[in-house]
Structure formats: structure tokens, C-alpha cells
Amino acid sequence: MSGNSMIARFLIGLSFVIHPALAVSEEESKCHTVQGPDSDTNPGENKERFEYRITVADKLRLSAASAGAEWLETEGLLLRARVEADSDSWGTALQLVQKACRQAELALQQAEYESKAWKNRVVD
């Protein structure tokens, strides 16, 4: 990389902008989009849905962690989701799980991309 190059700087900045475009699409995501509103009339179904999704999200988070790529707030989001679920606030709980799950997915994608991309930035 020619560090003083305006082109190099532009490309590095662009990599931040286009990074979300490399992200896993909603259709391909392992994190299911939250379906329907908070259902107080059927708490059993909400609990089952929540437990499944928080398990998926936490597995993805742990995968990101083992790749050294975990983001800062993912674990906190899952803890907050658990607190909301314990209070039967299922809509909020599921939204928090969804957010954490997508963060973990993006972190894993970032780690995979960076496993090769970093070499292009080495000063030479």
C-alpha cells in the first residue's frame, strides 16, 4: 500500500462503507426476523421462540469470540434480552435477541473477510 496515496485512503474508507453490503442478507441469515408482535395471550409460544433464538444467537456469539472477533455489546444485549423475557416482555426480548444475533453474524463475516484482507494493508 502506498500510504500517502489518496486512492489508498479512499479505498480504505470505502471498505467501511461497503462492508455492510458484504453482510449476510436477511434471507440467508440464521437469525430469524422477529415475526409478529409481542404476544401476551400466548406466552408459551413466545417462550419457546425466545429460547430457540437466544440459543442460536449465543452460539453465533461464541463462534465470533473463538475467532477473536466478538463485538462489544453482543453479550450485553443477550443478558438484557433474558431480563426482558423473565419479565414476560417478549416483544422487547425478541428484538434484543435479533439485534445480538445479527451482530454476531456480522462479526463472523468480518472475521472471515479479514482473515485474508488484512494482508493488503501491510505497509510495504
Add this chain to the structure above:
Amino acid sequence: MIRAITIGLIILFASMVFQSAYAGPPEDRRAFIAYFESRFPAIPFAEYANGIYAIDQDARDQWLEIEEFPPYEFAVEQGASLWQERFPDGKSYSDCFKNSKNGVRQNYPEFDTRTGEVVTLAKAINLCRNKHGQNTLEFGGEKILALSAFIAFESRGEPFNINVPNDDVRALAAYEEGKRFYYTKRGQLNLSCADCHVVSVGQYVRADHLSASLGHPTHFPVYRSKFGSMLSLHQRFAGCVRDVRAKPFELQSTEYRALEYFLTYMSNGLEVNGPGARK
């Protein structure tokens, strides 16, 4: 004739590709220094030990005033007192750090060929304590920071001389791990160390100018006015990782020790000037 020229060009090209793909630590360091020298031709090499104060004149002026009554002096005094303590077996730190009169800081981190690990100064302090029957000090705790500050102060003026033995694949792997960490984007903000401390040196981040990585380790530990206390290099690493919204690693983790190994090797030849004072 044409065939001979073609073959010659192919061999020449292949050797260039091979060389660039397998650039080792000395080549990396030369390129690193050349990059900053071309970006900031007016800054002498030795000045990079002063971090942002080599680039930002206003900050430098404030720093020079602070240095008249250095806030790290208390840590140095505490460290001097701790250095003199005797372990239960009658030994002391000077029994672990040979030739300490010639300075110690400039030799760390070192690659321990017995254990295959990068040993930083903080780890070496604890290894010394354990060897002589003393408990481990908390990394990032007041005592280990005070000892580090004293050792750095006594080592001032000694040029960093970190070795990456090229006949030890484990040492090279540790160096490469640090290099990979340095250039890898991470966190929700998708930034690498290089994004700030290579590409954006001299630019603002919030209210501060970004410093060059060349010379980063030379002045640690630092007294940070923001916290009113001493701060280690690994605590600074953790802060940066947190600032890009990635989960920080543990102090003295394999990752941070590899990063320190890489960064300090890049700064070889610069003099120890710790402890430092920073905002």
C-alpha cells in the same frame, strides 16, 4: 535470445513476488519507517518516541510544561521501593533481571525459546515473583504499573533491541500474529490499528490528533490525566479495541503480547523514554 530474455524476466518477476509475499520482520520494519519518514519528512526518527508530541506542537508545548512536575513521579518512587524488597528466599528483582544497571525495559518483550511464548516486562516481573515464592501481581494493578514505571525510568536512553530469531518458527509465528492483529479490522466500527495509526496519523479523532505507531511502546507505562493514574500498554490496547466497539481481550493475553512484540520490533532503535504523560 528472446526465449532467454523471457525466461530471465519470468525468474526476475517470480523472485520479486516471492520476496514481497515473504517479507520478514527486518523488511517490514524498514518499510514501516520509510512510510512515516515520507509522510513526515521534517520529523527526525528519534522524535517518534514522543508519540503525538512529535507531530502536534500545541500538545507538545503542554506536555513539556507537564514534564516539569511529572505526574508519574509517584509511581516511579513506589516502584523504586518495590524493586528493593526482598522475596521470602532472600532474593530480589535484580536477581532475575541481570545487568539491570544497563537498563531492562529495552529488552522486552522477548521471545522465550524454552516456553515458546512472548514474555513482556509485566509477565517477566510475575515470573520472577513466582520463581522466588511470591504471589502474582495483577496485570494493570498499581504495584505492577509502579514497578514498570521504575524500570522504564531507569532504562531511559537505552535503544529498543527486540529480537525475532529467524531460525525459530514459533517466534516468527508470534511476530506474524501481532502483525495480523495490527492490520485486521475489528469491531462494529470496522477499524484496524493501521486505519488510525498509519493511514490517519495527524488527523483528528474527537478532540485529539492520532499518533503514529512508530514509537508507540517506548513511553509506556504512561500517566493518563483522564484517569488520574498510570496505564499500561495493554490497557491502552484494550481501550482502543473497546473504542472500535469490539470486545477487548484480557491483559497479557496471547493476542496483546503478540501485538506488543510486533509494535516494539517496529520501534527498534528508538530509545526508552517511559514512563510518559498523556491526556
